[in-house]
Amino acid sequence: MNNTEAPAVMPVKYFSRGTKVLFGIALVGMAAYVYRLLFGIGAATNLDDQYPWGIWIAIDVASGVALAAGGFTTAALAEIFHKEKYHVIVRPALLTAMLGYTFVVIGLLADLGRYYNVWHPMLPSMWQGNSVLFEVGMCVMVYLSVLYIEFLPIVVERFKGRVNLPGPLHVFNRLFESVLTISDAFLSRFIFLFIIAGVVLSCLHQSSLGTLMVIAPTKMHPLWYTSISPLLFLLSAIAVGFPMVIFESILASRSFKLKPELPVLSSIARYTPVLLGVYLALKIGDLTIREAWPYVFEGSVQSYMYAIELLLGVVAPIVLLSMSRVRNSVKGLFVSASLVIFGVALNRINVFLVAYKPLYPVKTYFPSIFEILVTVGLISMLVLVYRFVVVNFPVITVPNGHVLNAAVQPERTSVVNINRIVR
Amino acid sequence: MGITRRDFFKLSAAGSASLMAGEALASDGAQTALNPNSLGVLVDTVACIGCRKCEWACNDANALPTQDLKAFEDKSVFARHRRPDAGAYTVVNQFSDPRDPSKKYSMKIQCMHCNRPACASACIVGALQKTPEGPVVYDAWKCIGCRYCMVACPFQIPAYEYDNALNPQVRKCTFCATRLSQEGKKPACVAICPNEALTFGKREDLLIAAHSRINASPEKYVDHVYGETEAGGTGWLYLAGADFNNTELPKLTATVIPNLTETIQHGVFKSFVPPLALYGLLGLIMHSLRAEKNGKEESRHE
């Protein structure tokens, strides 16, 4: 084994018991998705004229975007602020963001009544600079492309000098090789432009997601209706970035039987109480200025959800992660990170669903079985694709001196392995 | 607010003159008054007899699912408050005077054709537009079906064709925009109203008419023209004999709803300066820290 740490492909079988279960869930989810496409939103969801948005927007899109924020926070820390030791988490965070946003778009397509028009905001004749949604849409679209560009070096690294297409396709080997060489030369010089762009674009649309509901003052519960909502969204997205990296890194190390990168993870966990603290201070200050405290105690569903969001999702992890004992234990980190993730996801659900009070409700909204199946299916699919990528591309760094499970040789791994086209 | 006009999105959109017109109207806010010739309708709920002929005329004019005119005489529908939906752009509801519950008023509900429509400000592709003539119109061809307009509308008017799998549309009163473009035609509902509960005309004139009706018979009307200021003003205006709080029209302040988001939006994007400044700042940090790091590494090698 090499002494310097470098990302490697994970030499494990793609299929495990867990993967098979996920495949099952993903298949059912896909069936629900197809049902939506064939029979329409009315048949597949519980949405109506009173509740135009449901969990596909609140979870798949809004929470999805927030939880993919690890990509830009990590890139900023490691590449812009040059904190070298965090380089080991850049690639996993980037992959999460890339897949996260990809699935955000897939989820969004299910919710769009006229999904085939999704490209319309790109046409200058339909640009609508007054629309918050327009800005979110444009930023997400551009950022998704930036993420794919940022991922290219990993692809190049995997294939450069090793292209070996199967069968008659081998005549293209040379061509592919030169494409890779050119991209490599271009990327190594200009990738920094994309990295900065990614951070700027993220700041823009993470905050704008928070502006969306500001247009509905009479339909929003006062606990969440504030004009600093964009700032709160941005701060909470930044705050959830590292916990998301921690959460995943611990899960991945368990799944691939690696030693968790504890020093790095405890080190980034130090930022979390600070970031969450600022967020909490703003939330409380805002509540005080708006004189909205009485709503916290009004005993409604909204007030309970608000309390859970704040106490469990913000206060608890601040307390936990302020203790070095917690930060230096894998379990402590995992629990605290999960709480932060839960808190931010719940905040998005609260803003887009719980806080939304239609003017003429007939019944309250609860997601249909199809909505739930699609959402759960998409999450499973995301995990499956993630596993596929880390098994085939050098994303995850093996900790120094760690001996990979030698029993499974890369060549012998299953069909879901692209080694055939690599020399 | 002048500076917002120079904002990047709009500069880039300069190629599309029609869009520019729509946006200039949408973004200039209180400063640019509504086109003085903008049209509206005055709904006098005291004069309304609840005959529901307007519902029939609307369905007929817009090719909505309908029945014989006779079927609309059925008053049992008043038992509950109905809402306009994808198959009915307007409905008539009844409410009673709290001081004298035996006294019933009828109220027609439809899109208010706001002066500064939240739906149009929200729409991601400009499928909803306030025309200079007054109607807020919808272009299904542009629409992507995100339903943000439904979230935004303070009157909760736009309805959706949820049951249409392939070609669903946002549905709401069109103010008979195509009829109006023909010389001398009125909206279908106004044309059929037997009791002149609906008056069609320039919004400015309607406001004057509304106030003079109140002044002429203060015992019949509450002194409030709903829509004069609500949500920044609406094209459709209402008169009532009892407090509007008892009707299903929402209680709204004079806040221009789109201003709530547009000020944030245009602040962040002012001539695209803040994003570019952030870009430059991050670039600077990246560069200087890299130089610093390289320096350290070199000294370590020595």
Ligand code: SF4
């Ligand atoms: S009432 Fe609603 S749908 Fe009609 S113009 Fe106003 S915001 Fe748009």
Ligand code: SF4
């Ligand atoms: S549903 Fe259509 S009309 Fe409504 S905001 Fe979305 S794109 Fe615009």
